[in-house]
Amino acid sequence: MSVARIAVVAGDGIGPEVIDQARKVLDAVLPGVEATEYDLGAARYHRTGEVLPDSVLDELRGHDAILLGAVGDPTVPPGVLERGLLLKLRFAFDQYVNLRPSRLFPGVVSPLAGVKPGEIDMIVVREGTEGLYAGAGGGLHRGTPAEIATEESLNTRHGVERVIRDAFARASRRPRRKVTLVHKTNVLTHAGSLWARTFDAVAAEHPDVATEYQHVDAAAMFLVTQPQRYDVIVTDNLFGDILTDIAAAVTGGIGMAASGCINPERVHPSMFEPVHGSAPDIAGKGVADPAAAVLSVSLLLDHLGHADAAHRVAEAVAAELAGRTSGTQLRTAEVGDRLAAGAVG
Amino acid sequence: MSVARIAVVAGDGIGPEVIDQARKVLDAVLPGVEATEYDLGAARYHRTGEVLPDSVLDELRGHDAILLGAVGDPTVPPGVLERGLLLKLRFAFDQYVNLRPSRLFPGVVSPLAGVKPGEIDMIVVREGTEGLYAGAGGGLHRGTPAEIATEESLNTRHGVERVIRDAFARASRRPRRKVTLVHKTNVLTHAGSLWARTFDAVAAEHPDVATEYQHVDAAAMFLVTQPQRYDVIVTDNLFGDILTDIAAAVTGGIGMAASGCINPERVHPSMFEPVHGSAPDIAGKGVADPAAAVLSVSLLLDHLGHADAAHRVAEAVAAELAGRTSGTQLRTAEVGDRLAAGAVG
Ligand SMILES: CC(C)[C@H](C(=O)O)[C@@H](O)C(=O)O
Ligand SMILES: CC(C)[C@H](C(=O)O)[C@@H](O)C(=O)O
Numbered sequence: 001m002s003v004a005r006i007a008v009v010a011g012d013g014i015g016p017e018v019i020d021q022a023r024k025v026l027d028a029v030l031p032g033v034e035a036t037e038y039d040l041g042a043a044r045y046h047r048t049g050e051v052l053p054d055s056v057l058d059e060l061r062g063h064d065a066i067l068l069g070a071v072g073d074p075t076v077p078p079g080v081l082e083r084g085l086l087l088k089l090r091f092a093f094d095q096y097v098n099l100r101p102s103r104l105f106p107g108v109v110s111p112l113a114g115v116k117p118g119e120i121d122m123i124v125v126r127e128g129t130e131g132l133y134a135g136a137g138g139g140l141h142r143g144t145p146a147e148i149a150t151e152e153s154l155n156t157r158h159g160v161e162r163v164i165r166d167a168f169a170r171a172s173r174r175p176r177r178k179v180t181l182v183h184k185t186n187v188l189t190h191a192g193s194l195w196a197r198t199f200d201a202v203a204a205e206h207p208d209v210a211t212e213y214q215h216v217d218a219a220a221m222f223l224v225t226q227p228q229r230y231d232v233i234v235t236d237n238l239f240g241d242i243l244t245d246i247a248a249a250v251t252g253g254i255g256m257a258a259s260g261c262i263n264p265e266r267v268h269p270s271m272f273e274p275v276h277g278s279a280p281d282i283a284g285k286g287v288a289d290p291a292a293a294v295l296s297v298s299l300l301l302d303h304l305g306h307a308d309a310a311h312r313v314a315e316a317v318a319a320e321l322a323g324r325t326s327g328t329q330l331r332t333a334e335v336g337d338r339l340a341a342g343a344v345g
Numbered sequence: 346m347s348v349a350r351i352a353v354v355a356g357d358g359i360g361p362e363v364i365d366q367a368r369k370v371l372d373a374v375l376p377g378v379e380a381t382e383y384d385l386g387a388a389r390y391h392r393t394g395e396v397l398p399d400s401v402l403d404e405l406r407g408h409d410a411i412l413l414g415a416v417g418d419p420t421v422p423p424g425v426l427e428r429g430l431l432l433k434l435r436f437a438f439d440q441y442v443n444l445r446p447s448r449l450f451p452g453v454v455s456p457l458a459g460v461k462p463g464e465i466d467m468i469v470v471r472e473g474t475e476g477l478y479a480g481a482g483g484g485l486h487r488g489t490p491a492e493i494a495t496e497e498s499l500n501t502r503h504g505v506e507r508v509i510r511d512a513f514a515r516a517s518r519r520p521r522r523k524v525t526l527v528h529k530t531n532v533l534t535h536a537g538s539l540w541a542r543t544f545d546a547v548a549a550e551h552p553d554v555a556t557e558y559q560h561v562d563a564a565a566m567f568l569v570t571q572p573q574r575y576d577v578i579v580t581d582n583l584f585g586d587i588l589t590d591i592a593a594a595v596t597g598g599i600g601m602a603a604s605g606c607i608n609p610e611r612v613h614p615s616m617f618e619p620v621h622g623s624a625p626d627i628a629g630k631g632v633a634d635p636a637a638a639v640l641s642v643s644l645l646l647d648h649l650g651h652a653d654a655a656h657r658v659a660e661a662v663a664a665e666l667a668g669r670t671s672g673t674q675l676r677t678a679e680v681g682d683r684l685a686a687g688a689v690g
Contacts, residue, residue: 082531111570113458132498137535147502149539153477157492184583186427190482194494217590224569224594225456238529242587245562249569 002034004304007063007269011041013278014288015069021290021336022067022297025316028340029309030301036063040085042073042278051084057092060269065300068273069293073280083135090128093268095261096159097166098128098240099299100275102227102247102257107322112250115227120251122230123174125167126240128261130159131191133237155191155236160198166264167234168206178210178231179203182219182239195236216243223247248275256321258295262303270303272296286332291317294339309343316342347379349649352408352614356386358623359633360414366635366681367412367642370661373685374654375646381408385430387418387623396429402437405614410645413618414638418625428480435473438613440606441504442511443473443585444644445620447572447592447602452667457595460572465596467575468519470512471585473606475504476536478582500536500581505543511609512579513551523555523576524548527564527584540581561588568592593620603640607648615648617641631677636662639684654688661687 008023010016026033038056045051060066066089071081089095102124104110106117136152164181171179181199185192196213203211214222216239222229223246235243248257257275274292282288295317302310316339324330353368355361371378383401390396405411411434416426434440447469449455451462481497509526516524526544530537541558548556559567561584567574568591580588593602602620619637627633640662647655661684669675 078531078537079534083534087532111458112456114456133532137498137533139535139539141502143542145502147539149500149535151498151500151533151536153482153496153498155494155496157486157490184586186423187432187478187583187586188482188496189424189428190484190494191496192423194484194492197488217586220565220587221590221594221599224591225598238532241529241532241562242565245566246569246591249566253570254566 003030003032004034004064005062006033006035007060007066008035008037009040009066009068009071010037011069011071011278012043012073013070013280013283015041015071015278017283017286017288017332018274018290018293019067019069021332021339022293024336024340025294025313025343026067026297026300028344029313030306041071042076042081045076045080051080052088057088060089061093063269064266064304065269066271067297067300068271070274070276070278072278087133087135089271090261093271094129094263095268095270096127096129096163097260097262097264098126098237099260099262100124100126100240100244100247100257101299102244102251104251105318105321107324108252108256110250110252112224112227115250120227122227122233122247123170124233124235124240124244124247125163125170126235126244127159127163127237130155131237153188153191153236153238155194157194157198160195161202164199164202164234167232168202168209171209171232172206174231176231177208178212180219180230180233181211181213182216182233182235182243183213184216184239185213186215191236199234219243220246223250244275255289256292258292258299260296260299260303270300272300272303287329288332289330290332290336290339291321294336313339313343348375348377349379349409350407351378351380351645352405352411353380353382354385354411354413354416355382356414356416356623357388357418358415358625358628360386360416360623362628362631362633362677363619363635363638364412364414366677366684367638369681369685370639370658370688371412371642371645373689374658375651386416387421387426390421390425396425397433402433405434406438408614409611409649410614411616412642412645413616415619415621415623417623432478432480434616435606438616439474439608440613440615441472441474441508442605442607442609443471443582444605444607445469445471445585445589445592445602446644447589447596449596450663450666452669453597453601455595455597457569457572460595465572467572467578467592468515469578469580469585469589469592470508470515471580471589472504472508472582475500476582498533498536498581498583500539502539502543505540506547509544509547509579512577513547513554516554516577517551519576521576522553523557525564525575525578526556526558527561527578527580527588528558529561529584530558531560536581544579564588565591568595589620600634601637603637603644605641605644605648615645617645617648632674633677634675635677635681635684636666639681658684658688661690
């Protein structure tokens with residue numbers, strides 16, 4: 001029996017290059033993984049017109065986790081791969097915790113003046129299956145002066161409570177034990193009230209966890225002016241999308257950021273992927289940085305219960321970043337080799 | 346006959362202090378303004394339970410513009426003053442252009458490393474009367490496990506087109522002539538498509554204006570990593586709320602930011618206000634910075650057709666900021682005196 005059955009979706013552009021390194025590292029720290037490759041993304045879409053056939057969705061269901069590189073290409077119309085593949089998987093596999101850690105590693109330059117490595121260390125627990133991502137929009141009179149278009153944010157107590165519980169559970173295991181709820185309760189009064197009341201109820205069960213609330217506009221600002229203040233942020237799907245990119249920006253860019261779309265109960269497979277895109281401009285050159293893909297492997301390992309291995313992988317990335325000298329062109333495969341060796345070491 | 350009839354809502358906390366300075370400057374550069382004070386905000390709400398009586402709304406309607414300090418206080422429940430006063434005015438007076446300039450003035454420290462004064466100079470044209478701010482939300486089964494809450498984003502061709510036209514008109518008058526549309530077309534496909542198609546149609550009428558499109562998450566990131574790239578950003582109500590706070594953060598904070606809620610046709614009064622809040626912690630001490638309130642006067646003057654006076658006020662603020670020595674406690678009234686003298690000067 002294999003230690004874990006992983007579906008690998010290398011995807012487009014630099015996806016395959018960084019996924020090669022991610023698998024090197026995964027195989028090194030957890031020998032015996034059974035990996036199956038799935039060809040999905042822009043290339044398959046252009047070749048066959050298919051985005052995610054039901055048969056593939058069913059096959060993915062049989063895995064413990066999915067490791068994804070990057071999908072997409074400027075030639076695919078907006079929404080096709082996002083709605084048809086990425087969001088479809090998040091919803092089909094009930095990946096309600098969209099986990100995005102942001103840590104300023106030594107050796108990484110932040111665009112912020114006066115922020116030192118180690119000072120920024122937060123995770124954003126972004127809701128992954130509700131809100132404006134529900135696809136509940138519509139329109140009338142398209143192409144005429146009378147056109148209207150709507151987008152609806154759908155929020156359930158069920159969905160809001162479980163992700164807030166997850167955030168508090170994660171905060172309880174972190175040294176600072178603090179959760180910040182981000183919403184826009186002063187304008188989105190209905191959803192905001194549901195989020196705020198649910199947050200307060202869960203907080204009451206965790207007297208050991210400090211809490212605060214911020215409007216999304218204020219949080220966007222404080223992520224720039226005081227990112228050190230955050231430990232765990234919990235927020236809705238769209239706010240989380242925006243805030244995690246700011247958090248990534250202040251810790252070295254989305255090129256460095258890992259993410260997990262997690263079904264915490266492991267009823268369905270969770271998915272782990274670097275936040276960066278397929279970067280067609282540098283694809284095939286062997287110069288893409290696999291750090292974010294390998295950090296995603298760390299999240300995958302942690303989710304599957306291999307906390308030790310997860311930690312070693314993250315520390316190998318930290319050591320690699322600390323040792324980089326600016327101006328030197330990195331080679332994707334060499335970085336992968338070093339990370340694999342370091343994580344085992 | 347007065348040169349302009351201005352309704353003044355000084356509001357709460359530091360509102361009255363900064364508005365005193367704003368009026369000093371306004372009177373200095375445009376003698377003969379007829380100003381009428383209206384008592385609105387948290388204080389009135391606590392005293393009388395009223396937020397914005399219809400009779401006051403009618404009186405405000407008779408003015409050329411509204412100058413607002415700050416309203417709000419932690420003791421007022423979220424949404425009461427926002428929905429009942431600020432948003433009510435934006436909607437009642439069809440203030441569909443929510444204008445927020447962000448400029449890094451010499452003398453102001455940006456939290457970003459390696460950004461020099463003068464390099465950041467953008468305006469965000471935020472839609473002000475549609476989107477998720479429409480108040481089209483609801484809920485069911487409140488307080489039970491079955492609770493749901495919704496928020497709906499309403500977008501019309503009418504509303505989207507007029508604000509995009511305004512953005513292009515403003516870009517045409519600026520040296521760089523560039524408009525960036527920000528939305529989330531890959532997820533909010535209905536509203537995103539309306540915005541993108543309308544943008545393309547208006548862009549086709551302005552071959553002299555450069556255009557680009559960015560997803561809101563990418564724009565949030567680039568505002569931190571490359572704020573220099575922006576000239577005019579046009580976006581929806583909620584995205585604009587978030588992006589303008591990031592833009593303010595990288596140019597010295599919301600303490601420095603001015604805004605106008607504008608009805609460009611002047612059918613209804615427009616409203617000008619600093620972005621900062623009522624700051625109850627420093628209220629009454631005479632130490633609040635009136636720069637943002639005075640910059641709002643500059644926007645007001647420009648809107649009423651006094652471009653020269655508007656320019657002089659902005660330059661007086663620039664000179665004031667350039668002359669500040671860090672560590673010295675500013676005095677609100679002294680700054681106001683200097684700005685008034687400088688703007689006339
Ligand atoms: C590609 C897109 C659908 C996605 C999102 O909006 O969630 C991306 O921005 C992300 O953050 O994973
Ligand atoms: C106070 C609030 C209603 C308002 C908004 O969300 O528009 C504020 O954040 C702003 O940006 O003017």
